[in-house]
Amino acid sequence: MAVAHTDAGIAHTAQADVPLKRWLLSHPGATRIAVILLLLVIWEFAARFLLDRDFISPPSTVLMSLGGVLGTPGVPKALGLTLYEIAIGFVLAAIIGAGTGLAVGLSRFAHKSFMPIILLLYGLPQVTILPLFVLFFGIGAASKVAFGVSHGMFPIMITIAAGVQKINPVLMRSARSMGASRAQILYHVIFPHMVPSFFTGLRLGMTGVLLGVLLAELYVSTAGIGYFTSLFTQNLEPTKLIGLVAMLAVIAIVLNEIVRRAEFHYGRWRG
Amino acid sequence: MNGDAREPLVIRLASHGVQVAFLVVLLVAWLLATHVWHVSSILLPNPVDVWRQLVDVIRSGEFIYDLRITLSEFVAAFIIATVLGVTVGYFVSRSPYLIKVFEPLFAAIYAIPIILFLPLYVMVWGLGPASKIALGATISFFPIVMNTVVGFGNIDRTLTAAAKSMGASNIQMFRHVLLPGALPVVLAGLRMGFTVALLSVIGSETIASLAGLGHRIVNLAENMEMARMFAYIVFVVAIVAVLNAGISMVEAYARWR
Amino acid sequence: MTSAETAICVRDVSHQFGEAGQARYVQALKNTSLDVARGELHCLIGPSGCGKSTLLSVIGGLTTPTTGTVTVGDKAVRGPMPRDLAFVFQENALFPWNTVFENIVLGMKFQGVPKAERRERARRALEAVGLDAFAEHFPGQLSGGMRQRAALARALSLETDILLMDEPFGALDEQTRMVLGEDLSVLLSRSRKTIVFVTHSLGEAVFLADRVAVFSARPGTIKDIITIDEPHPRKPSFMTAPKFHALRDRLYGLLHDEIRKSMTETAQPRRRYGEAAENTGDAA
Numbered sequence: 132m133a134v135a136h137t138d139a140g141i142a143h144t145a146q147a148d149v150p151l152k153r154w155l156l157s158h159p160g161a162t163r164i165a166v167i168l169l170l171l172v173i174w175e176f177a178a179r180f181l182l183d184r185d186f187i188s189p190p191s192t193v194l195m196s197l198g199g200v201l202g203t204p205g206v207p208k209a210l211g212l213t214l215y216e217i218a219i220g221f222v223l224a225a226i227i228g229a230g231t232g233l234a235v236g237l238s239r240f241a242h243k244s245f246m247p248i249i250l251l252l253y254g255l256p257q258v259t260i261l262p263l264f265v266l267f268f269g270i271g272a273a274s275k276v277a278f279g280v281s282h283g284m285f286p287i288m289i290t291i292a293a294g295v296q297k298i299n300p301v302l303m304r305s306a307r308s309m310g311a312s313r314a315q316i317l318y319h320v321i322f323p324h325m326v327p328s329f330f331t332g333l334r335l336g337m338t339g340v341l342l343g344v345l346l347a348e349l350y351v352s353t354a355g356i357g358y359f360t361s362l363f364t365q366n367l368e369p370t371k372l373i374g375l376v377a378m379l380a381v382i383a384i385v386l387n388e389i390v391r392r393a394e395f396h397y398g399r400w401r402g
Numbered sequence: 403m404n405g406d407a408r409e410p411l412v413i414r415l416a417s418h419g420v421q422v423a424f425l426v427v428l429l430v431a432w433l434l435a436t437h438v439w440h441v442s443s444i445l446l447p448n449p450v451d452v453w454r455q456l457v458d459v460i461r462s463g464e465f466i467y468d469l470r471i472t473l474s475e476f477v478a479a480f481i482i483a484t485v486l487g488v489t490v491g492y493f494v495s496r497s498p499y500l501i502k503v504f505e506p507l508f509a510a511i512y513a514i515p516i517i518l519f520l521p522l523y524v525m526v527w528g529l530g531p532a533s534k535i536a537l538g539a540t541i542s543f544f545p546i547v548m549n550t551v552v553g554f555g556n557i558d559r560t561l562t563a564a565a566k567s568m569g570a571s572n573i574q575m576f577r578h579v580l581l582p583g584a585l586p587v588v589l590a591g592l593r594m595g596f597t598v599a600l601l602s603v604i605g606s607e608t609i610a611s612l613a614g615l616g617h618r619i620v621n622l623a624e625n626m627e628m629a630r631m632f633a634y635i636v637f638v639v640a641i642v643a644v645l646n647a648g649i650s651m652v653e654a655y656a657r658w659r
Numbered sequence: 660m661t662s663a664e665t666a667i668c669v670r671d672v673s674h675q676f677g678e679a680g681q682a683r684y685v686q687a688l689k690n691t692s693l694d695v696a697r698g699e700l701h702c703l704i705g706p707s708g709c710g711k712s713t714l715l716s717v718i719g720g721l722t723t724p725t726t727g728t729v730t731v732g733d734k735a736v737r738g739p740m741p742r743d744l745a746f747v748f749q750e751n752a753l754f755p756w757n758t759v760f761e762n763i764v765l766g767m768k769f770q771g772v773p774k775a776e777r778r779e780r781a782r783r784a785l786e787a788v789g790l791d792a793f794a795e796h797f798p799g800q801l802s803g804g805m806r807q808r809a810a811l812a813r814a815l816s817l818e819t820d821i822l823l824m825d826e827p828f829g830a831l832d833e834q835t836r837m838v839l840g841e842d843l844s845v846l847l848s849r850s851r852k853t854i855v856f857v858t859h860s861l862g863e864a865v866f867l868a869d870r871v872a873v874f875s876a877r878p879g880t881i882k883d884i885i886t887i888d889e890p891h892p893r894k895p896s897f898m899t900a901p902k903f904h905a906l907r908d909r910l911y912g913l914l915h916d917e918i919r920k921s922m923t924e925t926a927q928p929r930r931r932y933g934e935a936a937e938n939t940g941d942a943a
Contacts, residue, residue, distance in 0.1 A: 157681060159502035166503065186526050240413060244420035256642045258605040258616070259635050262623035267445065342515040349520060349609045350620075360521040361610075372521055383514035391513075563721055564752040568817065569741030570769035578765055582756045 188370040193377065200374040209356045210378065213348055216272050217386065220279030220340045227280065228287025228336055229329065235288070236295030237321075246292065253285040257343075261350055270354050275347040282343030286335035294328025295321065327398035334390040341383050447629035456633035465615075465637060472603060472615040475531045479538025480599040484592060487543045491550025491588075501555050505548070512544040517605055524610045534606045534614070542599035549591020553584035589653050596649045600642060615641075666821055666853040667695040667718055672727030673878075674713055686878035687713040688724070693872055693881060697820075700847055700854040700891075702864040705874025706914065706921035711857045712825050714879070718855060719744050719823050731821065741770045745814035747824040752810050753798040759809045760785070760794040766813045784816035785809075787846070804835035811843075822854045829859065836860070840867055841895060848891035861914070865906045866898060873913045876920035883913050 155162050171190050178189035201207055235241045235249070261278065268274035298321065306320050345356075352361040356379065363372035429449070435441040436448045443451075459465050494500045520537055527533035557580060565579045607616025615638050622631035672691045677684040687710040695701045703711040716722040718729050720739045729736040731743050746752075753762050763781040772780065785791045788808040798806050807827055814822055828836040840863055847854065858864050864871045871885045887906055889897060897903055 153678070156499060157678075159499060162499075162503045163507055166507070240417060243413065243417035248421060248424055254643075254646070255639060256601055256604060258601060258608055259619060259638045261605075261608055262620050262631070263635075266623060338513060338515075342517070345515050345518055346605060346609070349517070364521050364525050367525075369522075369525055372525060376518060376522055379518055380514055383518065384510065387510075387513040558751050560748050560751045561754060563716075564746060564748060564766075565769055567719055567721060567739045567741060567744070567746040568766045568769040569739060569771060574769055578768075579754065582754070 184369075185367050186369055188373055192370050193373045196370045197374050197378070200371050200378070203359070203371065206359055206375065209359060210382075212272060213275075213344065213356050213379070214382065216275040216279060216344050216348075217340055217382075219272075220276045220283060220344055221337060223276070223280045224283030224287060224336050224340050225333060228284040228332065229291055231284070232288040232291030232332070233295060233325075236292035242292060242296065246289075249285065249288055249292075253289065257281060258346065261346060264347065265351060270351045272355075274351070275344045275355070278347040279340040279343035282346075283336040283338075283340035286339050287332040290328055290332035290335060291325065294325050294332075297328075298324050327394075330390070330394040330397045334387075334394045337386060337390045341386065345379065345383075443628060444626060445628075447632050451629035452632040452636070455630040456636055459630070459633055459637065465634075468613060468615045468618045469641070471531065471613045472607065475534045475538065475607075475614065476600050476603045478531075478535045479603060480542055480596055482535070482539040483542035483546055483595050483599060486539070487546030487591070487595065488550050488588065491547040491591075492554055494547075495551045495554035498555070501551055505551060508544055508548050508551075512548065516541045516544075517602060517609075520606050520609055523606075529610055529612050531614075534603050534611065537606050538599045538603045541602040542595040545594035545598060546588075546591045549594070550584070550588050553587030553591070554580055556587070557583040586657060589656055593649055593653050597646060600645060604638065604642075664697050665694050666697040666732065667693070667855065668730040669693040669695075669714070669718065670728050670730075672714065672717055672724045672729065674710070674717060674722065674724045674727075688717075689878035689880045691727070691880050695853060695855055696869075697853050698851045699869040700843075700856055700867055702868035702871040703855065703857045703874065704859070704861070704864045704871055704910070704914070705879060706876050706918040707859075708877045708921055709874040709917070710877060710879030711874050715823050715825050715855060715857050719746055741817065741819075743819055744821045744823055745817045745819040747807070747810050747814050747822065747827045749826045750803070750806070750830045753806060753813070755798050758795050758797055759790065759801070759812075762798070762809065763813045763816050767816055770817050772817075780816045780818070781812075784812040787815055788812045788842070802835075803831050804839060807831065807839065808842075815846075820851075820853060822852055824854060824856045826857050826859065828863070836863065837895070841893075843867060845892040861907050861910050862898065865903055865910060866893060871910060873910065874917070876917040882917070885910060885913075 155165075175189045175191055178184075178187050178192075231249075235245050257278075264278045264281075265274045268277050302320055302324070303316060306316050311319065348356040349360060351357045356375070359375060360372065363369075363375065432446070432449050435446055436443065494504050517537070519540070520533070523533040523537045527536060561579055561583065562575065565575055570579065603614070604616040607614035608620055609616075611617040615634065619631055619634050619638070622628075622634060670692050672688055673686075674688040675684065675686045687708075691710070691714060693701075693714075703714060705711050713722060717724045717727075718731075718736065720729075720736045723737075731740060734740070734743075753759070754765065757765060760781055763784060764777045767777045767780060768774075782791065782794075785794055788811055790805060790808055790812060793801060793805065793809075798809065801809065807830075811827070828839055831839070843854075844867060846852075856864075856867060858867075865887060868887055871887065872881050873883045873885065874880070875882045885906065889902070
């Protein structure tokens with residue numbers, strides 16, 4: 132079906148005589164929702180009639196038991212703690228990442244010296260040292276925050292350093308030719324230029340922090356979210372487990388969406 | 403700001419010097435911490451001990467059992483993800499409409515840490531390799547499918563129009579225009595999928611498993627066998643590095659051809 | 660003109676992209692009719708977005724018009740006709756992963772030329788455009804002018820009666836354009852090919868064409884047809900002749916209002932958040 136390449140317009144008008152089809156064809160978002168709903172329906176059907184109830188629950192049951200999950204003592208606290216860890220981790224990662232990224236990006240020598248080190252550390256499979264983090268920082272929030280920061284700060288550093296490097300030298304030259312001091316150049320040329328890169332870095336950093344915090348939470352099965360995931364798994368309570376995981380997934384999606392919109396909004400002049 | 407191609411030799415040497423100094427400082431700090439500052443060996447083992455344990459692990463062949471499990475889980479996950487990802491990606495790329503429907507969906511799912519679903523997989527498939535393979539395949543699927551969609555979908559329309567105007571059949575179009583055009587991007591996706599599958603397998607072994615390299619590290623941590631644990635960490639980092647270098651070479655070779 | 664002399668017959672072609680009321684709706688062509696005589700170089704010229712490239716695409720069978728018909732010789736156009744029409748696009752039509760020679764051979768493979776003939780024809784085509792020394796080069800290693808010559812060689816190797824050229828020199832600098840234009844004129848005088856040539860450039864149209872069809876602003880329709888009575892091959896001295904200037908002025912007079920009209924139109928619909936830029940396809 133190579134036709135689609137050169138003639139998207141015609142392919143549409145030829146097929147879309149049915150009003151519903153035509154509407155769907157111009158609203159891909161609606162089709163997307165339809166696909167998701169279809170998957171949910173399949174899940175519902177499969178869970179009810181085909182699969183073992185001990186291991187998987189239909190979405191309708193999960194939905195109705197969400198209240199029960201939240202009612203389980205300790206769960207709201209664990210969820211809240213996780214959110215708190217993500218927030219702190221994100222702020223710390225942003226500060227460390229942006230600070231280091233700026234410092235490394237602004238000086239060519241620093242960039243040549245330290246960027247390879249940063250890239251090396253970034254490439255390490257950090258999941259192997261997760262048990263170390265927990266041994267050092269304990270099973271409380273500290274290890275989760277630390278692991279989150281460790282995952283989130285590198286993409287921020289790298290993105291910001293790269294963004295600083297990409298400033299058109301013409302801009303700097305014209306600012307200097309007009310008599311701007313170093314501080315003025317920093318404030319009026321470099322910072323505004325950095326804004327899109329900064330928000331891109333934040334988006335990547337959020338993904339990293341989420342990963343780090345959640346990995347650590349799942350690993351520690353004696354406290355926090357990890358305690359409940361392991362509890363629900365061992366007690367064969369799929370409804371509660373799916374509910375809990377779904378809530379975490381929603382938190383992750385929402386946080387991601389926020390940073391993504393911020394990135395789009397502040398990145399607009401880049402085009 | 404943009405580095406020029408020929409840096410003065412002094413600057414190049416100096417920057418490499420800084421890197422070497424960094425490693426040296428790290429190593430010295432480690433030695434000092436364990437020998438002079440008496441940091442508890444429960445927290446930080448002696449580098450000499452770590453080295454000895456590493457040698458022992460390798461010589462005794464103890465690593466083979468866990469390595470084999472991890473590698474087999476990883477390979478299975480990657481193969482499943484590749485087959486599914488490339489197939490689905492190719493068919494979605496055929497229609498700009500389907501791309502508009504599915505691409506944001508894939509991107510949104512990929513943005514969250516899918517490892518989150520590990521407990522669900524464990525509940526269904528247990529603590530054995532199946533859950534790791536399934537999760538690894540799931541996570542690895544996304545970069546592969548997204549890159550395949552972009553690779554095949556972004557082929558310059560002028561090229562397909564030109565081929566069509568010259569009478570290319572569908573098979574000819576695929577073999578001579580779509581495939582070579584999409585290959586670099588698809589390969590990059592496979593490369594990402596490769597790395598991600600490996601990390602996810604090790605990660606799931608760390609969190610919930612009875613065997614495999616990730617589990618071994620956790621086991622040693624729980625038994626407070628710090629030196630041996632560090633040895634395994636070094637070993638796993640090395641394995642990951644080797645595999646990554648390997649896939650880089652494959653990618654470079656494929657591009658050259 | 661008798662049908663034996665008409666190579667291409669366009670009747671009442673209209674074309675739109677999208678549905679009325681949609682953000683991306685565009686009426687590219689409206690009731691366009693045209694006759695292209697055998698052996699002539701017929702130019703299509705008009706302001707941006709007037710649909711001339713769309714018309715070329717319709718003639719070539721790459722786009723099915725919303726209404727109207729196109730006949731090539733005595734056959735109705737229902738899809739690509741590789742034996743009758745060969746395209747030369749503005750740029751990027753050579754497969755970057757193949758050498759120039761491989762590109763030309765591949766084109767013949769698509770058309771269905773027997774394997775035994777391909778290499779010889781490719782060689783001849785490259786000689787005709789003067790690129791035989793660069794057969795083993797990759798398109799990325801060549802300058803823009805050489806790439807377009809390679810694209811022309813590919814079209815020539817297909818040995819069709821008709822060439823459809825969509826601003827083939829549009830991405831090149833003026834000096835290269837002039838030289839390649841002269842070469843095209845020489846080529847035309849030697850073969851009896853029919854060429855439909857889309858361009859923005861007034862000078863190019865007058866220098867190359869036997870007849871020029873002037874398009875109105877979008878929705879495009881043919882406003883007028885100017886005849887240029889000067890035999891091929893045309894020499895560079897033609898460009899300084901008073902006849903040339905008169906024709907060029909006449910062309911500009913016809914186009915002037917249409918160009919102004921097209922400048923007040925926006926190029927792209929406003930984007931909503933999250934939407935990728937719409938590809939308005941062949942609207943040009």
